[in-house]
Amino acid sequence: MAASGGSAAADTEVPATRARQRPTLPRPGTGTLVRAAVIAALLLFVLFALPQLMSLYYVDAMTQVAVWSMAALGLGVLVGRVGLVSLGQVAVLAIGAWVAARLLFATAQPYPLVLLEAGLITMLLGTLIGLPALRLRGLYLALITLMLAGALTVVLATTNFPNGGPGFLGYNGSQVHIPPIRRPSIAASDPAYFRYAVVVAVLMFLLVFAHIRTRPGRAWAAVRQSEPAALAAGINTWFYKLWAFALASFITGVAGGVLAGANHYLYSLNFPTYYSITLLAVVLMGGAYSLWGAVIAGLLWALLPSLLQNWGVSADWLTILFGVGVLQVLTTAPRGLADQVPKDLARLGRAARGLARKRAPSESSAG
Amino acid sequence: MPSWQDFEPFIVSGLALGGVYALSGVGMVVLYQATGVVYLAFGAVGAMGALIAWSLINAHAPGWVGWLVCVAFAALVTLAYGMVFGPALAKRDPLVKAVATLGLTLVLFGLMDLLWTTSGGQSRAITLPTDNGGFMIGQIQVTWTQVISLALGIVITVVTVVFLRLTKLGTAMRAMANDREITATLGVPVRRVEAAAWLGCGILAGLAGVLLADLVALDATTLTFLVISSLAAALIARLRSITITFAAAIVIGLVHDLLTPIQSLSNYRDATPFVLAAIALLALSSGGGQVLTRSREEA
């Protein structure tokens, strides 16, 4: 997916002459079809075979991987596609989880509807914040998102998450038995909910994929290359940046809804401000540019700690690893956060082709 | 609404808190002025230095040895980081340079929890000899440590402003923060100037570490992420003016504590730094970020 996305990066708005020639979406070649088939096979395996093979401990961990992949996806859209760094994505996740929990307790709506509503409300809030925030650039934008996340964390510490109580906040602090947040009726057990979470995650990835392949994707690529040039080419950069904010907030809001059902209980101490910093670290390590990077980020965030716990290794080593990873990623990507991966993949592709040629010397043209 | 008398003691404690924020805020703006890096690991290096000092004091080393090692450790780590990652990231966005310091923060944070394990009912505390004396303002006692921290903040502000404007080394630092390449071609010993800037910031971080460990808490999480609140003061000054950073920090501290007796807002007072920074940046800005690339110096 990353390599084909890279070819779209150079496009800007299609001039009138070319518009007559071909449709804007390229016809899928054999490479793309093979890739799609592999992904489909992988998906089938994950959905049907994996829950049978894993213990419940790992099923629970993989459900978290699905949730946090979505959060990483949202952040990746901002960081990798548009070049906007947000240091407050975990606060957005908390908002999504809050809204979903409130709706699940207050209404009897079906789960998909609740997820959609959580995503939309979070998207609305994200856009509202994006409106003034996008007047800032680069470092200031990143730091303002950190400030807003910090403020939200303090508010959440006092308002808490809904737990079946009354009123707008839905929090009753005196309960001796706290009711759990419900799950969809078709996905009450842990393996079933894992499948549900994976399906939702796949939908979110498809949503982003659709964006990348169409006009917003090209506009984002242009903005990331050079905002003045994009402006000069007539792209409404502010609008597309806001769109990215809205999309990232929507996806993260939906992820929050899935998290609410996965965890059954939500606490403000599960969304500390510095988690947003660590999330950025894993997104950078996984690769902010590629969609696979979001999956890797999710695995780093949610699966690796469970593995380490089983091997008796302290979770602190993971924090150290993430720190080293950030330094490594940033220093070895000289042209920018988003450019290194396609370059590396291209280099990898060249190396692989070179290797293939070496293996079949009789086929290469003689000197 | 509480009476004036209810507010009075919080003015004193608010000033003390403002002094705490000012130490880190001014330290970060100082380095930003000199190298263009927002050193988000400021709190973490100070915290680790303070923990090392605690370990030494716990092993019966004299207090001053502990403080010295703390400052030396912070200076060394900051210098090492600056020397390795300064040149490596010099051409990059300030954003990238700031995110890179987050990498260092995570490494130190993980190390601190590994080496100084949280165990059950234990807690660590640092006391300075200046904790035991003080004077009364109204009903409240003010310790010499609080006075020192506030004074240190003022001194650092004044000294840095003077230094950056009037000395040769300071001017060289400002030039480098503006454009490293051109400054190098002009014959300024770039690496040495850079080293001086990082070293200075590291020493500040170490001093702040000791004082904050005494004034706030000797806890890795608290001290490492206190920098986020101090950053608010720096942001209000757009990372440009050291004097405004200091003033903003004092205001944040005052507002935070003055909200305490107001029942409806008291629980939300910890959001004060963030809300004030957000207001300053969002409501009062007018195409703010553009100036980031060139004119960074203004003390």
Add this chain to the structure above:
Amino acid sequence: MREHTSGVRAVVGLVAIMGILAAAGCSSGSTTSNGGGGTPAATSTPGASAVSTSQCGTKPGAAATGTPIPLGAIATNQPGTSFTDIPNMAAAYFACVNANGGINGHPVKLYIETEQTNPAQIAADAKQLVQSDHVVGIVGNTSLLECTIDHTYWEKLGYFIIDSGIAPECYSTSNSAAVNMGPRYSSDGAVQYALAQHVSKIVFDQSNVPGTGYIAAGPAALANNAHVPITQLTENVPISDANSVAIKEVDDAGPNGAVVLNFTPPEALIILQAAQKLGLEDRVKLWGCSTPCNTDFLATSLGPKWNHKLFVNAELTPPDTTSTQSMKLYEAILKQYGSAVSGGIGSFSQMGFAEAEIMTHALESVTGAYTVASVNAAIKAVQGFNTGMVCQGWTYGSYPMHIPNNMDYTVTPDNGKMVTAQGCTLISAVDPQIKAYRSVAGTAAMAP
């Protein structure tokens, strides 16, 4: 490119060197015991004869070699909050038992899962213990959230937990019984003592962690019953500005009032030290604290100004002033097998000791195979067991809720040590939960 990679390697090397130096420099510092550095036995009563640890088992000196009996524990372990000392002490007790005959020749194996207050992780840990480790009993759970998250799972599978409770469900559900009192009943004890000193107002301040409303309800009931006004406050932790907290509390309590705290030791220490630095410690009639403050470390750190000024609820028998067989055995096991218990002598290791004691007692009564059913039936049958660590005999029983430890001591700092200010006192039944428990448990819940 070469410069970059060598630079990264250099910084990683530098950080590693820093870490090693720091580790070398502080290896002595990170394991401070309660008494302020030194071996755990340093605080035992002078002249106490060394008790042989072999008393923990039934066949002294005979190592157990049969099939192991697997047990499980879940404990919070994250930066700032670590309860691993409790299951680690339980494991030390079991190590002693295993070295002295085991349970009818079977060694006990304790699987300890740690968690970072992540609900999904806590649920996963429970499943790991049951499905992968096949534990037949749960002992030593100490977690901010575990009782809330896992109690339906344990109820479904028939596990009866012996834990050190914190969350409401540790005390309000059928499958959990704690050796400690937990924040609510411990705060009750502190408030009760303050009320007994005829204060005119109570300010109850606690850390803003899950369950504050539940915790506050106990002190509120007690204060209302005594017609003493009570102010409920919460603080976000970790506290970054203790000065404003201390001023607020003192102002509200007034000169004839009491400030009662419910915080973890580091946070409580910061507040009290801030009060002292501000010169406020004498501005209220007395200060109170729930049981986490009950450490000699706190007494030493606070200094003489707090002698007989701070009154701390102690839910466990004070080790310094007790020299019963149980206490000596506890200190001996801690010394011989308790290398993983970093806190040394103190309430955490006492809880671990008591829980393992109870479990061992239950296991020893099992005839036949050690299954989930047989082991948990034996746990439920524990009645009036003398742990040596609490005021009353400890009872599990088949009740819809459990508060088996509902009598407390009150201790106060005295020149660097915690001394008893009041002996075993029943927590008042004005607290509706206590009243409910005593009505179902009957005499089992009362004074011995």
